[in-house]
Amino acid sequence: MSEASQHANQPPPEEPTQHPTRRDYVTLLLGLIAAVCFLCMLAFKHPSDYGVIPSCPFHSGTGFLCPGCGSMRATHYFITGHIATSLHYNPLVLIVLPLVAYLSLKWFCEIFLHKELPFPYQTTVYWAIAVIFIVFFIARNIPLDAFELLRPPPRNAVVLFNLLL
Numbered sequence: 001m002s003e004a005s006q007h008a009n010q011p012p013p014e015e016p017t018q019h020p021t022r023r024d025y026v027t028l029l030l031g032l033i034a035a036v037c038f039l040c041m042l043a044f045k046h047p048s049d050y051g052v053i054p055s056c057p058f059h060s061g062t063g064f065l066c067p068g069c070g071s072m073r074a075t076h077y078f079i080t081g082h083i084a085t086s087l088h089y090n091p092l093v094l095i096v097l098p099l100v101a102y103l104s105l106k107w108f109c110e111i112f113l114h115k116e117l118p119f120p121y122q123t124t125v126y127w128a129i130a131v132i133f134i135v136f137f138i139a140r141n142i143p144l145d146a147f148e149l150l151r152p153p154p155r156n157a158v159v160l161f162n163l164l165l
Helices: 003-009 022-044 057-062 071-079 083-089 093-113 123-140 145-150 155-164
Strands: none
Touching: 022 071, 022 093, 071 083, 071 093, 083 093, 123 145
16 A cells, blocks of 8 residues: 555545643733723723823814714723613723623633634625714714714713713
């Protein structure tokens, strides 16, 4: 029997399971520390109270609200349980926070548990997300009362809104 026919009858060699590297553990540890610190910071103090968090450079330079404007305050209200107020600051937070959490969990499962979590890698998903951000960006900058809910409210209006809830 020739060598070629012997190799043709053998099953393909299994790919060795790659173990997490030291870099993976460091990435996980630093990511967890950063996430916990960030969420604790936002949970216990309103972002406007810090003074070290800069305002949005895009908004400062152009006067337009970017899709991320108000997202830190929205995250603060989201993690403190004020979902309606969070929506008033930036409704995209309700899309972005779960997406970031899921993608982080997906990374963890792939690296440390060697399990694949499903995620649609189709181009249409990415285009849909891009279109949502672009439409939101345009709509929140249209100076009509109908689009007022897409813009972050002034600070004193939110205090009044929270008292009503």
